[in-house]
Amino acid sequence: MHPAFEALGFFVDPLGIAMLFAGGFLGTLFSAIPGLTGTMALAIILPLTYALPKEAAFILMVGMLGGTLYGGCLTAISINIPGAPGSVCTTLDGHPMFKKGKGAEAIGWATFASFVGGTLSGLLLFFCAPQLAKFAIKFGAPEFFTLCIFGMVAVITLADDLVKSFVSALFGLLLSTIGGDLFGILRFTYGTRFLLSGVPIVPVVVGTFAISLVLREVNERRAVQENAELYLETARNYKQMKMPPLNEIIPRIPLMLRCVLMGTFIGFLPGAGGNIAAFVSYNVEKKISKHPEEFGTGIIDGIAAPETANNATVGGILIPTLVLGIPGDQFTAVMLGAFLIHGLPVGPLLFRENPVFLYVVFWTAIFTNVTMVIYGILGGRFFVKAAALRKSILIPLIAIVSLTGCFAATNQISAIGLGIVFSIIGFLFNRYKYPFAPLILGLTLGSIIENSLLQSLQMNQNGMMIFLERPASLLFVILSLIFILTTFIKPGDIIKRMAEKSAAQKRLSKNQ
Amino acid sequence: MGELIVPILAFVIAVIFYAAAGSLTRIEGFPMNSATYPQALTVMLMICCVFLIVRFVIKHREYASAEKKLIFDPRIFLALGMLILFYYGLEYIGYIPSSILFIVALSWILKEGKPRILDTCILPIGLSGGLYFIFQFMGIYLPLGKLFRGLF
Structure with a gap:
């Protein structure tokens, strides 16, 4: 039986169905509450997935990814406060439409567009990823090394401050050297049994993303959720969403298809997530519209375009994450850590060794969109109301689940201590703007980088030249250099400056 | 600095x-x-x-x-102290008592206005008890603590 059909079996299993709905629910909930993020939700839930089979664990996590892209639109439309960055653009037309008394239609369109975007990009993932994997599966140690370096470069260059990002990555890579190495020598364990097999990733992820939130919230003294009254008032008057009628959908099929392609492509690029996809597609649709002046006044196209593109990033983000082991954002960087926790290889080997598992992930990326529609219909009011939850309830809840999760992941109290240490690091990183993703990725890929470097050097007498002698490896070296160069020389800025210069010259010649 | x-x-x-x-x-x-x-x-x-x-x-x-905009609230050290106490508490008094105390203390730090019965009683007891049994159901046994180990 083809692995794709075998994978479908997990979705008729009660556990698989429960995880799919739980993932969609948690993702939607966390993205509906301003201040909380999908990555935070993933960090909290990660230790709990230990007790689950790997397929069920990833149905939960990928389901969550879909939910995190959708939930933000509920508060973006109804209250004009986007719960997640990807929904910022939806406020432009969503909230004006809500104010016109068409809130039910606006949320209906956002839900339907999210469903279309997510489902079609999930299908693209389903068909494109295995093709790309056929090429990636032939990789040897030099390709793995340069690929991991490219992945690190891609994540490091996402940040505004390159040096701080590099410090974060180096710190993660250094942490990955703790424990037994390839030669069987114990490094930096200082006699601690807890660190013999390396730094466990769960306390690091939970500490930096979730427990550090406690310190941040205490520091910022926000006991009552901002705008709580507004949320509660909106929830009281919340009307059941209306799914769009066929006569509204059919003329917008080309728009949604364009946005799916834009969203998937932008999602594929490291760092360019739902937020950028939403704004790019909104601007493109505005430019090609026959009535661009109507954008921003509360029209359907202004909701359909950003929401389709935002949710279409799921497929794009997952392609490099699954096929190459290069995460596109913080969420997928943490998700790569989950691969290690469940004993799965990162990158191309995943396709060779676990094809059924991968099709489970692909199907989840498609099926999670169904849960979004169900939650949109049944739970819209609940999610808006949840956004008003008091911090004095929410923060202790997150704190205790996270701390317990640290213990559950390793069955050792020391893991909680490690989680607390990383909560301080997370707090300092957040405060002084050091990105978290390079640290997590460094810890995840560190041992692969070291092992593949050693194997590559053993393969060739010419030392580092091996990375330039093999085509795929050379490609990753070139891509890494391009990524580094584009952080110093931004093509967008050059084009903008040239356009400004030519416009100034035109004005000058007109005046003359 | x-x-x-x-x-x-x-x-x-x-x-x-x-x-x-x-x-x-x-x-x-x-x-x-x-x-x-x-x-x-x-x-x-x-x-x-x-x-x-x-x-x-x-x-x-x-x-x-x-x-100048980044000011440390002294309560952050209180929260940190509570996290450390929770860590040591697990070893001695076990999961349920230390998590109840931790939640009560954290809710108290974050509270605004009068303390509410939900924050100080229902949430801590319900949450720690609930988590303890959920994890036990999943086959993960949270620490009982040196003090209570002999009782169970």
């Missing part, structure tokens, strides 16, 4: 790791040994930290104006 916390800490960690790597056993006949990779990383980390420190010294006026 707060901007210097991370680079100084990272520099100290890098020095410790570099020194510790120097004492690792070296295996001959390989292009790399156990110390090569961590030492290369620590050197890069040290260079980056020095860069950040020098950059701070050069641009300290810019940082100083930005840092």
